[in-house]
Amino acid sequence: MALDETTEELARVAARGDHRALGELLKRIEPDVLRHCGRILPYRQDAEEACQDTLLAVARNIGRFEGRARFTTWLHIVTANCARTTYRSLKRRSAEQSSDELPLQRPDVARVSVIAGSRLDLLDAMEALEADKPDLAQALVLRDICQLDYSEVAEQLGIPLGTAKSRIHQARKYVQSALGDAYGF
Structure with a gap:
Protein backbone atom coordinates (compact mmCIF):
# COMPACT_ATOMS: atom_id res chain seq x y z
CA MET A 1 0.00 0.00 0.00
CA ALA A 2 1.60 3.17 -1.15
CA LEU A 3 -0.05 5.76 1.05
CA ASP A 4 1.43 9.22 1.50
CA GLU A 5 2.59 11.27 4.47
CA THR A 6 -0.84 12.93 4.75
CA THR A 7 -2.28 9.49 5.47
CA GLU A 8 0.39 8.86 8.09
CA GLU A 9 -0.47 12.18 9.77
CA LEU A 10 -4.23 11.43 9.62
CA ALA A 11 -3.53 8.10 11.34
CA ARG A 12 -1.59 9.79 14.13
CA VAL A 13 -4.38 12.34 14.66
CA ALA A 14 -7.08 9.65 14.52
CA ALA A 15 -5.14 7.56 17.05
CA ARG A 16 -5.39 10.50 19.46
CA GLY A 17 -9.20 10.32 19.21
CA ASP A 18 -10.11 12.73 16.40
CA HIS A 19 -13.24 11.18 14.81
CA ARG A 20 -13.19 13.46 11.77
CA ALA A 21 -9.61 12.41 11.01
CA LEU A 22 -10.64 8.77 11.40
CA GLY A 23 -13.47 9.19 8.88
CA GLU A 24 -11.12 10.81 6.38
CA LEU A 25 -8.50 8.13 7.01
CA LEU A 26 -10.97 5.31 6.34
CA LYS A 27 -12.10 6.93 3.06
CA ARG A 28 -8.52 7.41 1.99
CA ILE A 29 -7.33 3.85 2.71
CA GLU A 30 -10.38 1.93 1.44
CA PRO A 31 -9.27 1.55 -2.22
CA ASP A 32 -5.81 0.31 -1.20
CA VAL A 33 -7.25 -2.07 1.38
CA LEU A 34 -9.67 -3.50 -1.18
CA ARG A 35 -6.87 -3.96 -3.70
CA HIS A 36 -4.70 -5.70 -1.09
CA CYS A 37 -7.57 -8.00 -0.02
CA GLY A 38 -8.14 -8.80 -3.70
CA ARG A 39 -4.57 -10.06 -3.95
CA ILE A 40 -5.25 -12.55 -1.17
CA LEU A 41 -8.84 -13.63 -1.86
CA LEU A 55 -11.89 -0.88 7.95
CA LEU A 56 -13.95 -1.84 11.00
CA ALA A 57 -10.83 -3.22 12.72
CA VAL A 58 -8.94 -0.01 11.95
CA ALA A 59 -11.79 2.11 13.34
CA ARG A 60 -12.03 0.00 16.50
CA ASN A 61 -8.28 -0.29 17.10
CA ILE A 62 -6.81 3.00 15.84
CA GLY A 63 -6.21 4.01 19.45
CA ARG A 64 -3.73 1.12 19.71
CA PHE A 65 -1.66 2.51 16.85
CA GLU A 66 1.28 3.97 18.71
CA GLY A 67 3.15 5.48 15.78
CA ARG A 68 6.38 3.57 16.49
CA ALA A 69 6.19 2.00 13.04
CA ARG A 70 4.58 3.51 9.97
CA PHE A 71 0.78 3.34 9.80
CA THR A 72 1.04 1.50 6.47
CA THR A 73 2.98 -1.29 8.19
CA TRP A 74 0.29 -1.61 10.85
CA LEU A 75 -2.42 -1.46 8.16
CA HIS A 76 -0.74 -4.23 6.14
CA ILE A 77 -0.84 -6.53 9.14
CA VAL A 78 -4.47 -5.73 9.95
CA THR A 79 -5.47 -6.21 6.29
CA ALA A 80 -3.65 -9.53 5.90
CA ASN A 81 -5.12 -10.83 9.16
CA CYS A 82 -8.66 -9.81 8.20
CA ALA A 83 -8.34 -11.36 4.73
CA ARG A 84 -7.06 -14.62 6.21
CA THR A 85 -9.84 -14.59 8.82
CA THR A 86 -12.42 -14.06 6.06
CA TYR A 87 -10.95 -17.00 4.17
CA ARG A 88 -11.08 -19.27 7.24
CA SER A 89 -14.68 -18.20 7.89
CA LEU A 90 -15.71 -18.95 4.30
CA LYS A 91 -13.96 -22.31 4.45
CA ARG A 92 -15.71 -23.18 7.72
CA ARG A 93 -19.12 -22.14 6.36
CA SER A 94 -18.56 -24.24 3.27
CA ALA A 95 -17.61 -27.28 5.39
CA GLU A 96 -20.67 -26.82 7.61
CA GLN A 97 -23.03 -26.73 4.67
CA SER A 98 -25.17 -29.84 4.85
CA SER A 99 -25.71 -32.09 1.88
CA ASP A 100 -29.44 -31.26 1.61
CA GLU A 101 -28.80 -27.53 1.27
CA LEU A 102 -28.43 -26.00 -2.12
CA PRO A 103 -24.80 -25.93 -3.19
CA LEU A 104 -22.94 -22.64 -3.11
CA GLN A 105 -23.41 -20.58 -6.23
CA ARG A 106 -19.65 -20.47 -6.72
CA PRO A 107 -17.80 -22.86 -8.97
CA ASP A 108 -14.95 -24.92 -7.55
CA VAL A 109 -12.10 -22.45 -8.07
CA ALA A 110 -9.48 -25.16 -7.93
CA ARG A 111 -10.97 -26.55 -11.14
CA VAL A 112 -11.96 -23.30 -12.83
CA SER A 113 -8.89 -21.15 -12.35
CA VAL A 114 -5.35 -22.29 -11.79
CA ILE A 115 -4.49 -18.92 -10.28
CA ALA A 116 -7.46 -18.88 -7.91
CA GLY A 117 -6.93 -22.52 -6.96
CA SER A 118 -3.25 -21.89 -6.28
CA ARG A 119 -4.13 -18.92 -4.14
CA LEU A 120 -6.52 -21.03 -2.07
CA ASP A 121 -3.87 -23.73 -1.69
CA ASP A 132 1.78 -25.01 13.75
CA LYS A 133 4.33 -22.17 13.99
CA PRO A 134 2.72 -18.74 14.46
CA LEU A 140 6.24 -14.56 6.34
CA VAL A 141 3.08 -12.44 6.18
CA LEU A 142 5.06 -9.28 6.85
CA ARG A 143 7.71 -10.09 4.23
CA ASP A 144 5.84 -11.81 1.41
CA ILE A 145 2.28 -10.51 1.73
CA CYS A 146 2.86 -7.06 3.22
CA GLN A 147 6.09 -6.73 1.23
CA GLN A 156 7.96 -4.85 13.60
CA LEU A 157 8.47 -8.16 15.40
CA GLY A 158 11.09 -6.80 17.80
CA ILE A 159 13.66 -9.44 16.84
CA PRO A 160 17.21 -9.31 15.42
CA LEU A 161 17.56 -9.10 11.63
CA GLY A 162 19.17 -12.56 11.42
CA THR A 163 16.28 -14.09 13.34
CA ALA A 164 13.78 -12.44 11.00
CA LYS A 165 15.60 -13.81 7.95
CA SER A 166 15.77 -17.27 9.51
CA ARG A 167 12.05 -17.30 10.35
CA ILE A 168 11.13 -16.19 6.83
CA HIS A 169 13.35 -18.88 5.32
CA GLN A 170 11.88 -21.58 7.57
CA ALA A 171 8.34 -20.39 6.82
CA ARG A 172 8.95 -20.49 3.07
CA LYS A 173 10.30 -24.03 3.35
CA TYR A 174 7.22 -25.05 5.36
CA VAL A 175 4.82 -23.53 2.82
CA GLN A 176 6.81 -24.98 -0.09
CA SER A 177 6.59 -28.42 1.50
CA ALA A 178 2.84 -28.05 2.08
CA LEU A 179 2.30 -26.94 -1.53
CA GLY A 180 4.51 -29.77 -2.74
CA ASP A 181 2.29 -32.22 -0.88
CA ALA A 182 -0.82 -30.59 -2.39
CA TYR A 183 0.56 -30.76 -5.93
CA GLY A 184 2.44 -34.03 -5.61
CA PHE A 185 5.95 -32.61 -5.98
Whole structure:
Protein backbone atom coordinates (compact mmCIF):
# COMPACT_ATOMS: atom_id res chain seq x y z
CA MET A 1 0.00 0.00 0.00
CA ALA A 2 1.60 3.17 -1.15
CA LEU A 3 -0.05 5.76 1.05
CA ASP A 4 1.43 9.22 1.50
CA GLU A 5 2.59 11.27 4.47
CA THR A 6 -0.84 12.93 4.75
CA THR A 7 -2.28 9.49 5.47
CA GLU A 8 0.39 8.86 8.09
CA GLU A 9 -0.47 12.18 9.77
CA LEU A 10 -4.23 11.43 9.62
CA ALA A 11 -3.53 8.10 11.34
CA ARG A 12 -1.59 9.79 14.13
CA VAL A 13 -4.38 12.34 14.66
CA ALA A 14 -7.08 9.65 14.52
CA ALA A 15 -5.14 7.56 17.05
CA ARG A 16 -5.39 10.50 19.46
CA GLY A 17 -9.20 10.32 19.21
CA ASP A 18 -10.11 12.73 16.40
CA HIS A 19 -13.24 11.18 14.81
CA ARG A 20 -13.19 13.46 11.77
CA ALA A 21 -9.61 12.41 11.01
CA LEU A 22 -10.64 8.77 11.40
CA GLY A 23 -13.47 9.19 8.88
CA GLU A 24 -11.12 10.81 6.38
CA LEU A 25 -8.50 8.13 7.01
CA LEU A 26 -10.97 5.31 6.34
CA LYS A 27 -12.10 6.93 3.06
CA ARG A 28 -8.52 7.41 1.99
CA ILE A 29 -7.33 3.85 2.71
CA GLU A 30 -10.38 1.93 1.44
CA PRO A 31 -9.27 1.55 -2.22
CA ASP A 32 -5.81 0.31 -1.20
CA VAL A 33 -7.25 -2.07 1.38
CA LEU A 34 -9.67 -3.50 -1.18
CA ARG A 35 -6.87 -3.96 -3.70
CA HIS A 36 -4.70 -5.70 -1.09
CA CYS A 37 -7.57 -8.00 -0.02
CA GLY A 38 -8.14 -8.80 -3.70
CA ARG A 39 -4.57 -10.06 -3.95
CA ILE A 40 -5.25 -12.55 -1.17
CA LEU A 41 -8.84 -13.63 -1.86
CA PRO A 42 -9.84 -14.79 -5.35
CA TYR A 43 -13.46 -13.55 -5.35
CA ARG A 44 -14.31 -9.86 -5.36
CA GLN A 45 -17.20 -10.37 -2.91
CA ASP A 46 -14.87 -12.02 -0.43
CA ALA A 47 -12.28 -9.28 -0.90
CA GLU A 48 -14.99 -6.67 -0.25
CA GLU A 49 -16.04 -8.49 2.92
CA ALA A 50 -12.43 -8.61 4.13
CA CYS A 51 -12.03 -4.93 3.23
CA GLN A 52 -15.04 -3.97 5.35
CA ASP A 53 -13.73 -6.11 8.22
CA THR A 54 -10.36 -4.37 7.90
CA LEU A 55 -11.89 -0.88 7.95
CA LEU A 56 -13.95 -1.84 11.00
CA ALA A 57 -10.83 -3.22 12.72
CA VAL A 58 -8.94 -0.01 11.95
CA ALA A 59 -11.79 2.11 13.34
CA ARG A 60 -12.03 0.00 16.50
CA ASN A 61 -8.28 -0.29 17.10
CA ILE A 62 -6.81 3.00 15.84
CA GLY A 63 -6.21 4.01 19.45
CA ARG A 64 -3.73 1.12 19.71
CA PHE A 65 -1.66 2.51 16.85
CA GLU A 66 1.28 3.97 18.71
CA GLY A 67 3.15 5.48 15.78
CA ARG A 68 6.38 3.57 16.49
CA ALA A 69 6.19 2.00 13.04
CA ARG A 70 4.58 3.51 9.97
CA PHE A 71 0.78 3.34 9.80
CA THR A 72 1.04 1.50 6.47
CA THR A 73 2.98 -1.29 8.19
CA TRP A 74 0.29 -1.61 10.85
CA LEU A 75 -2.42 -1.46 8.16
CA HIS A 76 -0.74 -4.23 6.14
CA ILE A 77 -0.84 -6.53 9.14
CA VAL A 78 -4.47 -5.73 9.95
CA THR A 79 -5.47 -6.21 6.29
CA ALA A 80 -3.65 -9.53 5.90
CA ASN A 81 -5.12 -10.83 9.16
CA CYS A 82 -8.66 -9.81 8.20
CA ALA A 83 -8.34 -11.36 4.73
CA ARG A 84 -7.06 -14.62 6.21
CA THR A 85 -9.84 -14.59 8.82
CA THR A 86 -12.42 -14.06 6.06
CA TYR A 87 -10.95 -17.00 4.17
CA ARG A 88 -11.08 -19.27 7.24
CA SER A 89 -14.68 -18.20 7.89
CA LEU A 90 -15.71 -18.95 4.30
CA LYS A 91 -13.96 -22.31 4.45
CA ARG A 92 -15.71 -23.18 7.72
CA ARG A 93 -19.12 -22.14 6.36
CA SER A 94 -18.56 -24.24 3.27
CA ALA A 95 -17.61 -27.28 5.39
CA GLU A 96 -20.67 -26.82 7.61
CA GLN A 97 -23.03 -26.73 4.67
CA SER A 98 -25.17 -29.84 4.85
CA SER A 99 -25.71 -32.09 1.88
CA ASP A 100 -29.44 -31.26 1.61
CA GLU A 101 -28.80 -27.53 1.27
CA LEU A 102 -28.43 -26.00 -2.12
CA PRO A 103 -24.80 -25.93 -3.19
CA LEU A 104 -22.94 -22.64 -3.11
CA GLN A 105 -23.41 -20.58 -6.23
CA ARG A 106 -19.65 -20.47 -6.72
CA PRO A 107 -17.80 -22.86 -8.97
CA ASP A 108 -14.95 -24.92 -7.55
CA VAL A 109 -12.10 -22.45 -8.07
CA ALA A 110 -9.48 -25.16 -7.93
CA ARG A 111 -10.97 -26.55 -11.14
CA VAL A 112 -11.96 -23.30 -12.83
CA SER A 113 -8.89 -21.15 -12.35
CA VAL A 114 -5.35 -22.29 -11.79
CA ILE A 115 -4.49 -18.92 -10.28
CA ALA A 116 -7.46 -18.88 -7.91
CA GLY A 117 -6.93 -22.52 -6.96
CA SER A 118 -3.25 -21.89 -6.28
CA ARG A 119 -4.13 -18.92 -4.14
CA LEU A 120 -6.52 -21.03 -2.07
CA ASP A 121 -3.87 -23.73 -1.69
CA LEU A 122 -1.45 -21.07 -0.52
CA LEU A 123 -4.00 -19.80 2.03
CA ASP A 124 -4.45 -23.37 3.28
CA ALA A 125 -0.67 -23.73 3.62
CA MET A 126 -0.48 -20.39 5.47
CA GLU A 127 -3.30 -21.48 7.77
CA ALA A 128 -1.41 -24.70 8.59
CA LEU A 129 1.78 -22.73 9.19
CA GLU A 130 -0.01 -20.32 11.52
CA ALA A 131 -1.54 -23.18 13.50
CA ASP A 132 1.78 -25.01 13.75
CA LYS A 133 4.33 -22.17 13.99
CA PRO A 134 2.72 -18.74 14.46
CA ASP A 135 6.05 -16.90 14.82
CA LEU A 136 7.10 -18.10 11.38
CA ALA A 137 3.70 -17.19 9.91
CA GLN A 138 3.93 -13.62 11.22
CA ALA A 139 7.33 -13.09 9.67
CA LEU A 140 6.24 -14.56 6.34
CA VAL A 141 3.08 -12.44 6.18
CA LEU A 142 5.06 -9.28 6.85
CA ARG A 143 7.71 -10.09 4.23
CA ASP A 144 5.84 -11.81 1.41
CA ILE A 145 2.28 -10.51 1.73
CA CYS A 146 2.86 -7.06 3.22
CA GLN A 147 6.09 -6.73 1.23
CA LEU A 148 8.13 -5.21 4.04
CA ASP A 149 11.89 -5.44 3.77
CA TYR A 150 13.76 -7.70 6.17
CA SER A 151 14.80 -4.89 8.50
CA GLU A 152 11.18 -3.67 8.76
CA VAL A 153 10.04 -7.22 9.57
CA ALA A 154 12.67 -7.45 12.30
CA GLU A 155 11.68 -4.06 13.69
CA GLN A 156 7.96 -4.85 13.60
CA LEU A 157 8.47 -8.16 15.40
CA GLY A 158 11.09 -6.80 17.80
CA ILE A 159 13.66 -9.44 16.84
CA PRO A 160 17.21 -9.31 15.42
CA LEU A 161 17.56 -9.10 11.63
CA GLY A 162 19.17 -12.56 11.42
CA THR A 163 16.28 -14.09 13.34
CA ALA A 164 13.78 -12.44 11.00
CA LYS A 165 15.60 -13.81 7.95
CA SER A 166 15.77 -17.27 9.51
CA ARG A 167 12.05 -17.30 10.35
CA ILE A 168 11.13 -16.19 6.83
CA HIS A 169 13.35 -18.88 5.32
CA GLN A 170 11.88 -21.58 7.57
CA ALA A 171 8.34 -20.39 6.82
CA ARG A 172 8.95 -20.49 3.07
CA LYS A 173 10.30 -24.03 3.35
CA TYR A 174 7.22 -25.05 5.36
CA VAL A 175 4.82 -23.53 2.82
CA GLN A 176 6.81 -24.98 -0.09
CA SER A 177 6.59 -28.42 1.50
CA ALA A 178 2.84 -28.05 2.08
CA LEU A 179 2.30 -26.94 -1.53
CA GLY A 180 4.51 -29.77 -2.74
CA ASP A 181 2.29 -32.22 -0.88
CA ALA A 182 -0.82 -30.59 -2.39
CA TYR A 183 0.56 -30.76 -5.93
CA GLY A 184 2.44 -34.03 -5.61
CA PHE A 185 5.95 -32.61 -5.98
